[in-house]
Structure formats: structure tokens, C-alpha cells
Amino acid sequence: MTAFEQGPLRSSTLHDARGVGARVDLDRLARVFGQTRALDGFSISIEPGEFVALLGPSGCGKTTALRVLAGFERLDGGRVSVDGQDLANVSAQKRDMGMVFQSYSLFPNMNALNNVAYGLRMRRQRSHQRKKKAAELLELVGLADQSSKYPHQMSGGQQQRVALARALAIEPRVLLLDEPLSALDAKVRAELRDQIRSLQQRLSITTVFVTHDQEEALSMADRVCVMSRGHNEQTATPSVLYARPATPFVAEFVGVSSRVPVERAGNEVIVFGQQCPVRGVDAFGMLEAIDALLRPEDISIEVNPAGKGFVTHRSFLGATTRMVVQVGEISVRVDVRSEVAADIELGTHVEVKVISRDVLIAPRQLDKVPVPV
Amino acid sequence: MASMIPEIAIEETQGDIPQLTGDPQSRRRPRLRYWRGVVLFLAGVYFLIPLYAGLRFSFQNDAGQFSFYAVEAIPSQTGFTAAFFLSLRLAAVTTVLTMVLMVPTATYVHLKLPKMRRVLDFVTILPIVIPPIVLILGILDAAPRWLKASPYLLSLVYVILALPFVYRSLDSGLTAIDLKTLVEASRSLGGRWISTLWHVILPNLRAAMLSATVLTIALVLGEFTMASLDLWTTLPVWIYQFSQLDAHIATAVSMLSLIGTWVLLTVIVSVDRSQSRRTRRRTGIL
Numbered sequence: 001m002t003a004f005e006q007g008p009l010r011s012s013t014l015h016d017a018r019g020v021g022a023r024v025d026l027d028r029l030a031r032v033f034g035q036t037r038a039l040d041g042f043s044i045s046i047e048p049g050e051f052v053a054l055l056g057p058s059g060c061g062k063t064t065a066l067r068v069l070a071g072f073e074r075l076d077g078g079r080v081s082v083d084g085q086d087l088a089n090v091s092a093q094k095r096d097m098g099m100v101f102q103s104y105s106l107f108p109n110m111n112a113l114n115n116v117a118y119g120l121r122m123r124r125q126r127s128h129q130r131k132k133k134a135a136e137l138l139e140l141v142g143l144a145d146q147s148s149k150y151p152h153q154m155s156g157g158q159q160q161r162v163a164l165a166r167a168l169a170i171e172p173r174v175l176l177l178d179e180p181l182s183a184l185d186a187k188v189r190a191e192l193r194d195q196i197r198s199l200q201q202r203l204s205i206t207t208v209f210v211t212h213d214q215e216e217a218l219s220m221a222d223r224v225c226v227m228s229r230g231h232n233e234q235t236a237t238p239s240v241l242y243a244r245p246a247t248p249f250v251a252e253f254v255g256v257s258s259r260v261p262v263e264r265a266g267n268e269v270i271v272f273g274q275q276c277p278v279r280g281v282d283a284f285g286m287l288e289a290i291d292a293l294l295r296p297e298d299i300s301i302e303v304n305p306a307g308k309g310f311v312t313h314r315s316f317l318g319a320t321t322r323m324v325v326q327v328g329e330i331s332v333r334v335d336v337r338s339e340v341a342a343d344i345e346l347g348t349h350v351e352v353k354v355i356s357r358d359v360l361i362a363p364r365q366l367d368k369v370p371v372p373v
Numbered sequence: 374m375a376s377m378i379p380e381i382a383i384e385e386t387q388g389d390i391p392q393l394t395g396d397p398q399s400r401r402r403p404r405l406r407y408w409r410g411v412v413l414f415l416a417g418v419y420f421l422i423p424l425y426a427g428l429r430f431s432f433q434n435d436a437g438q439f440s441f442y443a444v445e446a447i448p449s450q451t452g453f454t455a456a457f458f459l460s461l462r463l464a465a466v467t468t469v470l471t472m473v474l475m476v477p478t479a480t481y482v483h484l485k486l487p488k489m490r491r492v493l494d495f496v497t498i499l500p501i502v503i504p505p506i507v508l509i510l511g512i513l514d515a516a517p518r519w520l521k522a523s524p525y526l527l528s529l530v531y532v533i534l535a536l537p538f539v540y541r542s543l544d545s546g547l548t549a550i551d552l553k554t555l556v557e558a559s560r561s562l563g564g565r566w567i568s569t570l571w572h573v574i575l576p577n578l579r580a581a582m583l584s585a586t587v588l589t590i591a592l593v594l595g596e597f598t599m600a601s602l603d604l605w606t607t608l609p610v611w612i613y614q615f616s617q618l619d620a621h622i623a624t625a626v627s628m629l630s631l632i633g634t635w636v637l638l639t640v641i642v643s644v645d646r647s648q649s650r651r652t653r654r655r656t657g658i659l
Contacts, residue, residue, distance in 0.1 A: 072557055092560040103551055105558040109576035118572070119562035163558075170562055 021206030030077030040230035056227035098167025248362030456611035546581020
């Protein structure tokens with residue numbers, strides 16, 4: 001059992017009071033690489049002690065934003081501040097930010113203990129003090145018995161835990177995690193994910209976590225910032241992000257959505273012959289051709305030989321089974337309770353109904369071909 | 374279903390694998406071993422015959438009989454001690470200068486100017502292309518008088534000569550580590566550039582620096598043309614000059630110099646290995 005599973009953290013190890021994290025403000029950040037605008041007016045404010053995940057596809061600028069915050073990347077515009085202090089002229093080594101990298105970044109010439117103690121050594125702490133603290137931190141991440149091991153003698157998961165301990169040892173104002181789990185296998189990743197979250201909650205340390213894995217982001221973060229083409233699409237809690245996506249990009253990137261061409265009827269739309277309210281007051285704007293974006297759980301199906309849809313694929317997901325229903329030229333994905341789905345064969349004709357109270361709409365994408373599950 | 378399992382197990386253990394690996398490969402192996410042996414033998418002969426001839430000549434007197442006189446006479450020969458220590462001093466100064474110049478340069482290029490690596494690759498190979506005589510005459514013409522009067526002008530020239538070997542050693546050492554991430558990790562933990570270089574980069578470049586050091590020392594201890602043209606009597610120059618007086622003693626010095634260089638290299642490599650072994654022992658892994 002590791003120390004952080006056992007109970008409260010000793011105050012001698014790290015600041016254990018809640019709310020000790022720093023407030024981070026990234027204001028209209030701009031960073032250009034050649035012709036590419038990696039950051040294009042990206043803004044976000046992070047509360048003290050908050051865990052925020054930057055989520056987005058490859059090349060959306062999430063790692064650049066993190067590196068700008070860490071001081072490894074210069075800015076072409078905008079402002080980075082921590083607790084109101086502008087960091088424009090503060091070098092990386094003076095920013096007090098602990099960082100865990102995607103690739104294993106432990107110093108190969110040092111054992112685990114010396115790796116963790118490195119930051120304290122740079123802060124000129126006395127040898128016995130830093131060794132004591134490093135040992136406590138290794139205990140905290142469950143690696144007390146590995147302190148004399150060198151990086152090449154440890155597994156990937158152990159190395160990342162040492163890297164986490166090393167980042168925490170300096171009592172950073174902000175903890176930066178740059179896809180620290182992406183190189184690990186699924187089981188270790190799940191374990192480490194829980195450990196990081198648990199540790200972050202106990203230490204109340206402001207944390208920025210970069211990932212392209214939405215499951216990681218949604219399960220770990222207090223808020224998730226979805227990024228696209230260098231800007232912030234939406235920042236919200238995982239549940240809001242999933243249930244009330246602000247833009248079509250978010251709706252399609254987070255979770256699963258089916259695009260269904262719909263017709264407008266006043267302030268509502270007609271989906272599968274059913275009139276549905278539209279999410280958002282000014283959702284229509286100047287739109288003429290409209291698609292509805294429907295989550296699998298927004299739709300229900302009912303076996304009906306006269307129904308317009310028929311089942312083309314099915315995937316067992318445990319409690320639910322995801323079915324792909326072909327309605328005319330449209331494919332929609334529907335989640336059905338597995339015990340009900342057991343009676344629905346492929347090719348069965350069904351009636352499709354929208355069961356959500358409103359639907360999200362987006363400009364029609366004619367070239368978008370629905371993808372089966 | 375249950376009956377299928379033993380069947381599969383039986384199929385897997387029926388000895389197909391030795392048959393598969395046995396046939397063509399095992400026929401090829403003796404031939405390969407034979408040619409390997411021939412090549413090794415020829416290479417050995419090529420390197421060992423001159424060494425054998427040199428050693429034999431060193432232990433002969435003028436009458437062609439076995440004798441230790443040449444080896445015993447070395448220390449008392451005029452100019453030997455001075456030439457020997459001058460070569461050692463030049464080797465030490467050259468090694469230090471090369472490392473001080475090239476380690477930060479190669480590191481900086483890897484970190485900040487990766488596109489310049491090709492340019493540096495080309496520039497560092499120039500000393501091999503330019504004949505040493507051209508290089509030293511140009512330098513002697515351009516160097517200030519006070520520097521010309523010092524033997525350490527040779528060290529500056531040797532730094533240039535060592536560039537191709539040193540840069541390549543360091544370059545491969547830097548390529549082998551994730552330099553950017555290590556440096557960023559150190560900086561995020563509060564490490565200044567100098568601390569990062571000292572505590573993180575240099576220890577991880579130890580093998581590359583060792584190999585660069587070995588090559589530099591070997592180069593300096595064997596260089597003749599430049600020292601001769603700069604009128605300094607280094608060990609190779611002394612050997613050449615003394616060979617006019619007594620070829621047996623000159624050859625004995627050459628042989629001892631060669632053996633001395635080998636011993637030095639072996640000591641350096643052994644020290645490195647024993648350090649690695651101590652590290653493994655400390656961690657309980659042998």
C-alpha cells in the first residue's frame with residue numbers, strides 16, 4: 001500500500017493545506033511556427049488547485065500551450081501570468097513549475113532517489129534534508145523500495161512515478177503533465193491515472209494536463225479545455241462538455257455523435273419526422289442547411305416491421321450494446337441496453353426516435369460519410 | 374474441445390523446429406565460420422607482422438643478437454625525457470581544449486541549431502581533407518610571434534586535427550540520449566545551464582567523451598609533421614631524429630610509445646568499466 005493510499009500526507013513532505021495552488025491565466029496566446037499558427041488567441045483561466053486537461057487532436061496547440069506556460073517556448077503574442085505575476089521575463093528554471101514529460105525524462109546517470117532530489121539540490125538544500133524529502137516522495141508514489149534503482153532498471157510506469165515525485169519535490173506552483181501516460185500499457189496507464197488524480201486532489205496543486213485521450217481527460221480533470229487549431233473551443237466540466245457541447249467540433253470530438261440532416265420548422269427542427277427544440281438560443285444564426293448532432297443515448301429504437309430503419313452493425317459494450325441503424329442514406333449510432341439488444345438481430349426493421357429534450361445543430365457537411373461503430 | 378488441446382501440444386512438440394532450422398542454415402554456418410577465420414587471420418597478420426618486426430629489432434644489438442641494450446639505454450639518451458614530457462603536456466592541453474570547445478558547441482548545436490549539424494559535420498571533416506603541411510604553414514604565417522614561440526601553438530593546431538574524431542564521438546553520444554527532454558527536465562527543476570551541463574549532460578556523455586579523449590591522445594602522441602615544421606622536438610620528432618644515430622633505440626622508443634598508448638587506453642577504459650560495475654553493484658544488479 002502506498003503512502004497516498006494510507007491517509008493524510010505529512011505536512012513535512014509537501015504543503016498539505018487546500019488551496020495552496022496558484023492561479024494561472026493564459027491570455028490570448030499566439031505562437032507561430034513558419035506558416036502554422038500553433039496558438040491563435042488561446043485563452044484560459046485556471047483556478048488555484050484546479051485540475052485542467054487540455055484536450056484536442058494532434059497539432060491543435062495543446063502541447064505548445066503547456067510549453068509556453070513552462071517557459072520552454074517563446075510567445076509571439078499574449079500574456080502568461082501565475083498569481084497575477086507576468087512571466088514574460090521569467091526563465092523556465094525560475095518559474096517553479098514541476099513538469100512530467102511524455103518520454104521518460106529521468107536522468108539516466110542518477111538513481112531514483114537522486115532524480116527526485118535533483119530539484120532540491122538545485123535549490124541548495126542540505127544533503128540530508130533533500131534525501132529525506134526525496135525518500136518521502138518516493139514512498140508517496142509507492143516506490144520506496146526502488147530508491148537505489150537507475151532508470152534503465154525500472155519499468156515505464158515506475159519511471160513516470162519517479163518523474164511525478166521529482167516534479168512534486170520542488171513544491172511547484174503549477175504541475176504540468178505532458179501526456180505522461182501515453183507511452184504506458186493500458187493497465188499501468190489506468191493505475192497511474194488514478195494515482196495522479198488522487199495525489200493532485202490531496203495536494204490541491206494547480207495542474208495542467210495535456211492529452212489527446214478523451215477518456216483520460218474526462219475521467220481525471222475538474223475541467224476540460226477542448227482545443228482546435230490553436231484556440232479554445234470550450235472549457236467546461238466533463239459532464240457539461242459531454243452533455244452540452246458548445247460547438248459542433250466539441251460535439252464530434254468528445255464522445256460519439258451521429259450527423260443527421262434535418263429541416264427547420266420555425267425555431268425547431270424535424271428529426272426522423274419528429275419536431276425537436278434546438279439547443280442554444282441563437283443556434284440557427286445564418287444556417288440554411290442543417291445537421292443535427294445526436295449522441296447514441298439521445299436516440300431510442302423500437303422493433304417495428306414497418307419502421308424506416310434497419311440494424312446494420314452491433315457492438316457489445318457491456319451493459320449497453322451499440323447499434324448502427326441505417327435510415328435511408330443516414331447511419332446513426334444508438335445505445336441499447338444489452339438485454340434488450342439480445343433480441344434484435346441484424347437486419348431487423350426498427351423505428352428511430354429522438355428522446356433528448358433538445359438537439360445540437362451544425363452546418364451541414366455534405367462530404368461527411370457516417371462511420372459505423 | 375478438450376481432446377483438441379493434447380493434439381495441438383503433440384503437433385508443437387514433434388520436432389519440426391530442429392528440422393526447419395537444421396537444414397540450410399547449418400550447412401552455411403561452417404562456411405561462414407571458415408571465411409571469418411580466414412579474414413581474421415589475414416587481418417591479424419597484416420597488423421602483427423610489423424609489430425613483431427619492430428619488437429624483434431628493438432631487442433637486437435648491432436650484431437643481430439638478442440639484447441636489452443636498446444630498451445635500457447632509452448632514459449639516458451639526450452633529449453628523450455624532454456621530448457616525452459612535451460608530448461604528454463601537449464596531449465593533456467589538447468584534450469582539455471578540445472573538450473572545452475567541443476562539448477558545449479556540440480550540445481548547443483544539438484539543442485538549438487539542429488539544422489546546423491550537417492554544416493558542422495562538413496566543417497569538422499576539413500582537417501582530414503587539408504594536408505597537415507598546408508595547415509601548419511598557414512598557421513605559422515598567421516600566428517602572432519609570442520604564440521609561435523610557445524609549444525602550445527601545436528595544441529591549438531592539434532585541436533583542429535582532432536575535430537573530425539572528437540565531433541563524431543560527441544555527436545553520436547548526444548544522439549543516443551534524449552537531450553532536449555533531459556535539459557528541459559533539469560531547467561524546469563531549477564537547473565541553470567551550467568548545472569545542467571555539469572550534472573546531467575556530461576555524466577551521460579561520459580562514454581563519448583572518453584572515446585574522444587582516447588582518440589585525441591593517440592593523435593597527439595603520434596603526430597610528426599606539424600611538430601617537425603614548428604621546430605619542436607616532440608616524441609615522434611625525437612624518434613625520427615634519433616633513428617639517424619641508433620635505429621635500435623629509436624625503434625624501441627616507438628614500440629614503447631605504442632605500448633604506452635595502449636596501456637593508457639586500457640586504463641581509461643577499465644576505469645570507466647569499473648565505475649559502471651560499481652554502479653550496478655550498488656543497485657544490486659551484476
